[in-house]
Amino acid sequence: MPRRIDWGLCLVTDRRLAGARPLEEVVRAAIRGGVTVVELREKERGAREFVALARRLREILAPAGIPLIINDRVDVALASGADGVHVGQSDMDPRDARGLLGPKAIVGLTVKSLEQAKQTEDLGVNYLGVGPIFPTQTKADAGAEWGIEKLAGVRAATRRVLVAIGGIDSTNAASVIQAGADGIAVVSAICAARDPERAAAKLRGIVERARGRLDFNGLVHHGRRLE
Numbered sequence: 001m002p003r004r005i006d007w008g009l010c011l012v013t014d015r016r017l018a019g020a021r022p023l024e025e026v027v028r029a030a031i032r033g034g035v036t037v038v039e040l041r042e043k044e045r046g047a048r049e050f051v052a053l054a055r056r057l058r059e060i061l062a063p064a065g066i067p068l069i070i071n072d073r074v075d076v077a078l079a080s081g082a083d084g085v086h087v088g089q090s091d092m093d094p095r096d097a098r099g100l101l102g103p104k105a106i107v108g109l110t111v112k113s114l115e116q117a118k119q120t121e122d123l124g125v126n127y128l129g130v131g132p133i134f135p136t137q138t139k140a141d142a143g144a145e146w147g148i149e150k151l152a153g154v155r156a157a158t159r160r161v162l163v164a165i166g167g168i169d170s171t172n173a174a175s176v177i178q179a180g181a182d183g184i185a186v187v188s189a190i191c192a193a194r195d196p197e198r199a200a201a202k203l204r205g206i207v208e209r210a211r212g213r214l215d216f217n218g219l220v221h222h223g224r225r226l227e
Helices: 023-033 047-064 074-080 094-101 114-118 148-157 173-178 196-211
Strands: 009-012 037-040 068-071 084-087 106-111 127-130 161-165 183-186
Touching: 009 161, 009 196, 023 047, 023 196, 037 047, 047 068, 047 074, 068 074, 074 084, 074 094, 084 094, 094 106, 114 148, 127 148, 148 161, 148 173, 173 183, 173 196, 183 196
Parallel strands: 009 037, 009 183, 037 068, 068 084, 084 106, 106 127, 127 161, 161 183
Antiparallel strands: none
16 A cells, blocks of 8 residues: 655755754754655765764654655665655666665656656656746756746646745745645745745645635644655
């Protein structure tokens, strides 16, 4: 049976945006606020330091049942015992990543066009990272923004889980979910927030309201797409 994951609110880490705060502190706060998935993205750390950090985050996330996904580095995912990896179009082929990590691992793939999304049916990925939906300064090579209309077009073309990223915050997250995304991935909206827990809680509430999963007491109903 496939692992059930709530893709509603994914935190993609950025140590620089966290400032003087330890990344572990930001992640703990984000968990309290309602983050459902954490992707560790480290472009500048060496392999040993990257693995050590991934292991520390895994110790924090595992008791809460929250998956840890490693950005790009399949070797780090293997060494740290992370739940999976997210690769881009120029990284390791997702089929090779699956072969190394095994059938139970989570494998995500970035797509930057409708054509790329249509070509993923035989790649064995669990979800697609789509975007940037809106302009973003977080990732220099993110590419041209998609916009809501293009996101809706990809939703109509594939049944795969779609996690939208790029410039998403509390002002536009609802429109992203309403356009068909199964979840949102944010960086600065949590990592750079003065209060990451409060920022995560606000975003989680927006996502759940857009999904129609909150009752009048603000409680979450379970019933949307889980893969």
